[in-house]
Amino acid sequence: MTDVLDPPVHAEHHGHEEHHGPTGILNWLTSTDHKVIGLSYTVTSVIMMVIGGLFAEIIRGQLATPNGNLVSLAQYNELFTMHGSVMIYLFAGPFAFGALANIMVPIQIGAPDMAFPRLNALSYWLYLTGSITMLSGFFTAGGAANFGWVGYAPLSNSLNTPGAGADLWIGGLLLTGFSAIFTGVNLVATIFYLRAPGMTMFRMPIFTWNMLVTAILILLAFPVLTAGLVMLYADRHFGTHIFSVAGGGVPVLWQHIFWFWGHPEVYILALPFFGMVTEVIAVFSRKPVFGYKGMIFATLTIAALSLGVWAHHMFTTGVVLLPFFSIMSLLIAVPTGIKMFNWIGTMWRGQVWFSTSMLMALGFLFTFLIGGLTGIYLASPPLDFFTHDTYFVVAHFHSVVMALVLGAMAGLYYWGPKITGYLLNERIGKAQFWFLFIGTQVFTFPLYVLGLQGMPRRMAVYPNDPQWKNLNDISTLGAVLIGVSTILFVINVIVSWKKYPAGDNPWDAQTLEWFTTSPPPHHNFYRLPQIRSERPTWDHNHPDYRSLHHGEHEGVHEVKGAHE
């Protein structure tokens, strides 16, 4: 019996010798290979994370004392604006769909590359130039953009924010926005058209499913942001009055446009990391994803709901107090809860292996639980009224995004060996985990309290209250611990450089990417296994351990015999 087939599209590919392109830097500059582009994305976005983190450390340094003078009021506004912008626009999104999805999705579905390789390269170069454009604001006379990462009109108009920094922010965002849209097109086309024989939709790994849904959300949401940014630019330079009251415009319209993109964006950022964590938990529990289909429907439900909740960011504007937005926002807790229980169900009766990757995933679960529960409050307008724009909201979304950072690290430790062929050091990895996990809780918890005590966000200085100072100091300590974890990660990459060869499948993983070599050859596969479930590599390695439905008991041979 043959359990390996060579589909025609992949036939007779013999990897390196058929790749006659340039080498070295020229290869990197001209490559359309999704793995090379993905690696460029990985390196660039991790550098962005470090830059954004550096801004965060300066912000926390400023807030260590009530009348901090580490930076000026103006510099402070630039710093938190660029901290948010870099982390959201230049790190979290590009890392998820530019880096890991770009590399993993084609391999997970058995495709030789993305559907449009040159468009993929264009995405990366747009992303890189957009990032440089946005950051170059710091080198202009007026400094970088300083109106917050949300750029609310009319603060962001040419009267209130003259300088070139704001224009560079808009320009950079337009470029990275197009980059995201092109990657979205590419992912959808790849997933719909390039799946290997046998890889039906309901045999795709959860990560690929989440990337499909993310890509569709990108296509629905990002063009709206692009349009809004063009309007904002026109208001600033071409004399239109779309968002200015003086010319008959409506400032709140910007918020509608921004959040119509901005709330789906929250899930565009989160879903890829949900997907990574799902894979990691299943592999390191040595079990299939519990409730695989339920997980997919939960993802689809989250995506659908996310398009109808944007105005919960605007309850305190007083102009959109519709109960519709409250119930839609509250309902998102349901599919999110399903995911949480599915993750626990995946570990249940498994063999939970505490690798660094799994620890990061467990850290994600706890941190995301906190961020998710505190998010439910904000869906209720009367509670949003007194927490909006305070540190409570800052704490809430930092619990969520720090969970995503933990998820990103879970993904890097899990897939890094597949991409590079080498493992990272587990001892340093575990130290990094504890600094990151404890640092995150120490950093966010005091912020919840501060918010409830009435400290507004985006304040360079704050009233001289000893309790506020203490809470801010604890939070700053947490930020330092997180900073140490980042340094440990960099050290780990240097120490482990080409030191621990990984082999094809170091984790006894389940999905298709672990069937090929590490790193994969030019067109990803020399051969493919039969794909008869969502775990082709597992089925190939453990043919006697198929997934079980409720009430079924097979698993071990003796029991199987007893049933027959």
Add this chain to the structure above:
Amino acid sequence: MPGFGASAGVTESSKSAFHLWQGFSIGAVIIGALVVVLMLWAIVRYRRKGDRIPEQHQYHLPLEVIYTVVPILIVFGLFAATLVVENKATANPKTNVVVNVNAFQWGWQFLYPGTNALVYGQTTQSPIMEIPVNTNVHINLTSTDVIHGFYVRAFNFSRYALPGVVNQFTIRAQSTGTFFGQCTQLCGLYHSLMFFRVKVVTPTQYAQWLSTFNNPADIAKAAAALATTNAELASGVASKTSYTKFGR
């Protein structure tokens, strides 16, 4: 019952918002604890003990249905409670005291229509809005330039001051005292210094306070300040009428 970090505040609606907060918090603590216990149990009980491959259970439909349906019921409960409190907080009952609040970069102006009272102050001058206790006070909130946030922690309430829009709400303070207020929406350079105070006094004290504005010099001063504000409004804001395009 514990406050879970929040406090009851001094107005009628701040108290009902606080009770809602407590309700949500009890739910969050119970659900959070349940999930953490399940997580810890899974991690400890099912930690790796060898190379045995566990049973590959993937589906348990009854269980999945339970953890879908129960959260839906909880969510509708939370929504119902939200609606009751929200309707109270946003009700506009009949009022006898009106304050027009104007936010600007970077300060506040409190104008009492029908009287000569006008309070104006920038940044750390912390202008004081004086209102009578146990009285419905109607606030007309707007901004002359960018978006600001009117936030008083003791009221458990905030509302944006939007240019071109008059946001209206009613507060009813139930105890006297001076309460700290601050702009919560980023509004430029001195955002972190845009303070104000709300002073809740007895109706007699309030009437007395209003009468201090009645001497001719003060009236002239107030009129001049009002003219300045109106000029600002005319230059920055086309219309102060209510906003109809989205919602209200």
